[in-house]
Amino acid sequence: MDAEKLRGRTAISYSRWSSGRQAKGNSSVRQTAAARAYAAKVGMTLSSQIVDDGVSAFTGVKLQPEL
Numbered sequence: 736m737d738a739e740k741l742r743g744r745t746a747i748s749y750s751r752w753s754s755g756r757q758a759k760g761n762s763s764v765r766q767t768a769a770a771r772a773y774a775a776k777v778g779m780t781l782s783s784q785i786v787d788d789g790v791s792a793f794t795g796v797k798l799q800p801e802l
Contacts, residue, residue: 742778746770751787 748770752762767784774781 738777744779745782746774746779748774748781748784749787750784 748767750763750766750770763786770784771781773779
């Protein structure tokens with residue numbers, strides 16, 4: 736989408752990581768910083784954040800979808 740069309744809109748960031756090792760690292764900080772930077776760049780307001788500190792589907796624990 737053209738950045739000009741995003742100006743003034745409200746955004747919600749979505750951060751995700753799969754493992755406890757990643758959760759202990761800087762995944763949340765890094766992804767939140769990227770979302771804030773993008774929102775500022777295109778003139779959006781970042782209103783909230785959804786965090787999915789889920790379990791990896793790769794390991795087979797979460798192969799079945801859950802909505």
